[in-house]
Amino acid sequence: MDDIKVNQNPKLGSMDRPNSYIGRSLPRENAKKHLEGGGQFVDDLVLPRMLHVAFLRSPFAHAEIKSINVEEAKTSPGVFDVYTSKEIDEFCTPWVGTLGHLGEMRSPEQTPLAKKIARWQGEPIAVVIANNRAQAEDALELIEVDWEEKDAQVDMETALDDNAVVIHPELDSNLFWTRTVNQGDVNQAFETSHAVVETKLDFARHTGVTLESRGIVADWNKSEGKITIYHNGQAPHMMQHIIAKHLEVNEGLVRIVSRDVGGSFGIKVHVYPDEMAVAAISKKLGRPVKFIADRLESFTTDIHARCHKISGKLGVDKEGKILAMEINDLSGIGPFSMYPRTSAIETNQVLNLSGAPYVIPNYKAVGTVVFQNKTPMCQYRAVGHPIAVAITEALVDKAANKIGISLSEIRKKNFIPDTAYPNKTPSGVPLEDLSHQASMDKLLTMMNIQEIEKEKIANLDKNVLSGYGVISMCEVTNPSPLFYGVGGAHISSQDGASIRLEGSGAIHLSSSITEQGQGTEAIMKQIAADQLGVSMDSVRVTLGDTDATPYGGGTWASRGAGIGGEAVLKAARTLKDNILDIAAAIMQTDKNSLDVENNTVIRKNGGEGITLQQLAETVYYRGHELPKGTNPELLATASFLIEGIPFVFTNSAMGCKVSIDQDTGIIKIDKFWAVEDCGTQINPKLVEEQIRGGVIQGIGGALFEECVYDDQGNMQNATMADYLVPMAYEMPDIIVDHVTTNSGRSIIGAKGAGEAGTGGAPAVIMNAVNNALKHHGTEVLSQPITPEKILKALRKI
């Protein structure tokens, strides 16, 4: 692991000092437990008198429940009871997945179990409660349902047709939400353009496939009137509000605990009907209840993502300067908008982010989001980015090819200059502190395109085609209240940190940011130890417990380091200040002559200091020794939020080289390069791992992953043997480098880094594939880019 990277943020002080940890690739000592089998995941939890559930789920995409008989199931061995919506609804109120700040959204009420009509294959309709999961599953087979199958509206492209099946008759059509952005006059600009290029891209549905499935243990304590929910989620305080509201419990008597979480990627930040049912059952029975989704349930009920068809048009002048861009995006979100973040956000991001790196004076974007009888769709890692980046970068490549300039040259001509921030995206979203020019320059140096071109030409007559691509992109990170809170959702955009010196001299830190493996705990520790002047091993961290951490948003949209990290920095600085005040009083000297190094308050000019342990012992146990009036405060708390702008954007440039076997259609990614500008890197190794992991998920979407449905709305590949995820053998090594432009919004200067890989890889791979196919006058415009699609494009099949 790299030892030292130069910290380029002057606000953080020199790295040439004791306890300088920000900017260093330190190993995650706290995560060692995972190598010992000592992780504590939800399914590892066993509580006394705990019951287990299994859900009966709709086998049809659209069907009416004419009648349901659970009596025989109730007599099955080990079964405690069987409930339908009638019993559950008494303990859980319905919800609606709409927000108020993005124009009209129309989505009906949703309940934990479907009442009369099931609207996707996998929607829960009844639940068996038993002594163990196996017994609960046995009893599912004894539930008798008289189904009347209805026509399903599966295809999003016909969802608004006159003869479409209207999934919610009370809404009169399948339209959920639509938005139009119109800046300048695209029609006039296209007319005056030297060249206009067009394309239409298709993105299949895929899903998060967290290795640990969704899980919950709900524990209603009747004697306290309190419910504790162990939940592998990302936003404990959001869940606290949701549970309190819909179970009608005082919010202060809801405790959400998120211990170790086996990957989330946005999948685990939403409110799921089955999890709400489990909370309701626990409240009804006064006993702990566990639900762990099996893999079939994961595939058919975890939110899906993407599912877009987008057309785009780009006009350029004869030099290649972009004059206008127009896009039209259609997305299908299943039968309900997810709660509480809504299923409008992916399309909204497509509209916001398309064209974002470039100066585009005229921009028009239309997004249409419709209901369909498939699994609900919602926010998954890099929300909207893959679609926005792919359509933009595909058009830019086409324009370069049409007017005969290089792929890098057209981008350089059109970037918003690094010196021209603050600025705006073509859609009007504020941008600041970005570096597309410097990042592309660095990428091109790493790639050596001349060599790649030579190899490509040498391969032209061979069976293996070579191609390459380069892309630039903006990445949404560190959202402000303007993302969700403004629309009425109880989702905190602020995060807090609380830090204390304990009697032993140890430091305890708690943060509202949660850990799903990114390294939250490690970076929080680095920031605290760095700012306090203590060793890493003297800091202990508590995360993921609404009873034990400050209030805040949790981990999503790459907000942990930039928002939560800043709160830790501020709290640590305050605590250090308090420590120095107390030390100055004890040591009878000027505070400014003191500092903290290696867990000791030192005299800068030499002489004996006192350890933090000695100081703490004096304050806590022998407070009478302190000079009168000394403030004994050894606990500091701070909060931070982004103000005035919707997001702190990160930017990224990526390149890749691919080989395509013309006989098999198999694409091999020979090399992949990424340059990321996420400002201050608290732990460069962890940043790189976010980028690498993100790229691999992007490769999954680009080449392999698809939730395949038949035309009745049956998912055809809901197993891990049939749904293809990236495995090690097909994946390349990824070369990562950085440009550093600190965010001016905070002292720490960090932006997020978790989305770019997933957001950019699909675009750069598609561009590289089409760069290779260009020689044959063909292209593939649909993801995943399967061997079959390649062979069809090459007219081999």
Add this chain to the structure above:
Amino acid sequence: MSAKNSVNISFSVNGENFEDVTVPTRQHLADYLRSQGLTGTHLGCEQGACGACTIEMDGVAVRSCLVLASQANGSSITTVEGFDDEVMQKVKNNFLKHNAFQCGFCSPGMLMTTKEIISSKKKLSRDEIRSEISGNYCRCTGYQSIVDAIEESINEIN
């Protein structure tokens, strides 16, 4: 549960003897081990595709979701909790050094496969390492750091 639905077996886990224990005939080994508090063995798919539940049974890496508990009769089993020998300590140190895991859910299975790779005493190339671990799914890392950790372990140990 009636007698025909269960069976009595004896085996050892990480050197601890499980004598004449009653297990449901339909219970897979992973569920049994987890029911005994050995929760380091994780379940990702329960059909042998993801590799998270990989354990060592009589010296061979097996998917414990595809082995019935009853089939373990007479066998010697090692789970991630039993990895305390010098070789596996080195492997674990390399996993930590290279950050060869994020959420940690795949790690027990990945370590088990690594143990088998190391035991083979072969000097594998990075591509060969990638091939060997292609039965273990990791959604977080992108695999490169895992390959780094295994490569260094091979160089250090073999």
